[in-house]
Amino acid sequence: MKANYQERPQIFEFINVQDFLISYYQYRKSKEHQFSYEIWAREAGIKSRSLLRMVVLGKRSLTSELAEILSYSFPFSSDELKYFFLLVEYGKAKNKEQRNFIWKKMLPLIQQRSQKIIDEPDFLSSHWLPKIQLLLSFSDIEKTSENISKILGLQLEQTENFMKILVEMKLAEKVENKNKTSIWTTQIERFKIPEANQKSQLKNFYIQAFQDAERAIAFKPETRKFRSLLVPLNVNEYAEVLTKLEEAFQEILLTYKSDEITGRRLYQMTTSLVPLTEADSL
Numbered sequence: 001m002k003a004n005y006q007e008r009p010q011i012f013e014f015i016n017v018q019d020f021l022i023s024y025y026q027y028r029k030s031k032e033h034q035f036s037y038e039i040w041a042r043e044a045g046i047k048s049r050s051l052l053r054m055v056v057l058g059k060r061s062l063t064s065e066l067a068e069i070l071s072y073s074f075p076f077s078s079d080e081l082k083y084f085f086l087l088v089e090y091g092k093a094k095n096k097e098q099r100n101f102i103w104k105k106m107l108p109l110i111q112q113r114s115q116k117i118i119d120e121p122d123f124l125s126s127h128w129l130p131k132i133q134l135l136l137s138f139s140d141i142e143k144t145s146e147n148i149s150k151i152l153g154l155q156l157e158q159t160e161n162f163m164k165i166l167v168e169m170k171l172a173e174k175v176e177n178k179n180k181t182s183i184w185t186t187q188i189e190r191f192k193i194p195e196a197n198q199k200s201q202l203k204n205f206y207i208q209a210f211q212d213a214e215r216a217i218a219f220k221p222e223t224r225k226f227r228s229l230l231v232p233l234n235v236n237e238y239a240e241v242l243t244k245l246e247e248a249f250q251e252i253l254l255t256y257k258s259d260e261i262t263g264r265r266l267y268q269m270t271t272s273l274v275p276l277t278e279a280d281s282l
Contacts, residue, residue: 011080012110015254017067017087021056024074044073062088083109107247110254116191120169124193124201127208128152128162131266136172136186140260143183189259209270223265230276238273245271 009023028035037053046052046069054060062070067088071081086106093099123129131152136143141151149159163184166172172186193202216224233241249269258264 008075011074011076011083011087013254013257014087015090015106015251017062017084017091018056018058020084020087021062025056040073044070046070061092064088079109103247103251107250110250116188117194118169118171118191119194120171121201122165123169123171124205125165126162127205128154128158129165130191130193130205132159132162133166133171133186133188133191134266135261136184137189138259138261140262143185144181145184148184206270209268210272212268213270241273245273 007027009020009027011020014020014023025035025037025040028040036049037056038049041047041049041052044052046066051060051066052070055062055066064085067085071084074080074084076084083106086102086109090099090102090106093102132148135141135148135151141147145156145159145163148154148163149156152159154162163172163174166186167174171188172184174182175185177183213226217226252269
């Protein structure tokens with residue numbers, strides 16, 4: 001992933017502390033040409049510049065003691081500081097049980113991070129709108145109507161109509177780049193749709209998502225994955241599974257987040273957990 005060095009790295013968007021340290025160093029370097037490991041070590045009160053460099057490059061582990069000292073060099077809020085220390089412990093976890101225990105503490109902090117809540121009634125009037133909105137967040141594609149149409153397999157007129165809807169919602173705008181070409185842009189990198197407010201629209205969105213999955217059965221097996229599981233659950237177990245699914249989705253989003261799509265394909269992951277029998281059927 002190519003980092004955006006114009007903005008300070010947000011700790012909540014990382015689940016690997018080394019990745020955060022590297023991004024932070026590169027961000028500071030882009031802002032202050034004289035910035036170096038020596039200056040950073042001095043700011044943090046670390047005696048050895050080489051030790052700091054080896055930690056950032058992953059050649060030495062970040063101990064809890066060093067993390068405590070290093071934390072003073074970051075402009076963290078209280079929640080960011082808490083997450084930073086959890087991230088250090090997460091990286092040192094020796095087994096899956098320890099990782100899961102720490103992850104459960106990290107997740108509430110992650111969920112509080114800044115997201116654009118899109119509760120516009122028409123945002124899910126078409127399943128294409130969220131997909132186009134996501135494409136606009138990638139930094140390495142040409143955001144013209146023609147190129148967006150090509151990527152998604154849409155007619156140009158369709159794309160233009162969808163863009164008009166996004167503009168009306170103030171989610172996108174048309175600007176001219178340095179070559180005087182009209183392109184689309186957005187200030188929204190992450191967005192969330194509140195399910196409680198858009199039940200009818202979400203229903204149609206999920207129907208389309210499962211239709212997309214149905215068509216994908218014809219794709220090459222190495223490009224798509226289907227898995228089905230039959231499991232008996234009581235009310236409490238059902239709630240536990242929902243929590244596990246939410247945690248898994250959050251971890252996947254953080255692990256594979258990227259502001260570039262070159263060399264990648266946009267995948268859609270849709271789950272269904274539905275009852276096949278009545279509770280008193282046996």
